[in-house]
Amino acid sequence: MRIVYRQIQNIPFEMWMKELELEHITDEEEARLGHPMPKRYRYYSGGENSQTRVHERVYEDFEQFGRLFEEWAEDETGQKLEIERHNYYNWEREELYLIDDPADVGKLRKELEAMSRMAEEE
Numbered sequence: 001m002r003i004v005y006r007q008i009q010n011i012p013f014e015m016w017m018k019e020l021e022l023e024h025i026t027d028e029e030e031a032r033l034g035h036p037m038p039k040r041y042r043y044y045s046g047g048e049n050s051q052t053r054v055h056e057r058v059y060e061d062f063e064q065f066g067r068l069f070e071e072w073a074e075d076e077t078g079q080k081l082e083i084e085r086h087n088y089y090n091w092e093r094e095e096l097y098l099i100d101d102p103a104d105v106g107k108l109r110k111e112l113e114a115m116s117r118m119a120e121e122e
Contacts (some may be wrong), residue, residue: 001107003065004097007055009089019053019088026081033071033078053089058099065096 011019027037041054059065072078100108 001061001111002099002101003059003062004095004099005057005059005065006095006097008093008095009053009055010051010091011053011089013051015088022081022085022088026085029075029077029081030072033068033075035068035072 023040031037036057036059038055038057041056042050043052043054044050059068072082098108
């Protein structure tokens, strides 16, 4: 089942240009390791104005997600970028979502049926 990995960050106004430069470099490095390219968004309205940055990447399954993140964690350049990026935001939240779309409906049905059976057994 495909998943979405979402990072939500609050970027101080004075750090936006550095953040954009780092995103470009990070995209190139992640692409080199096989990561899907992210879609990025900024809040249009809300309490954080447009200082909130959202990065979303879609992975084919948890196996791909785990393998690529392990490779990133073991990559020297990736780790330097990972350390550097922590200087560019006030806070960060990471989220994982399961994608429920027609391409995954068979897997979703199996998962829900298994969960239903487990609940009945309890």
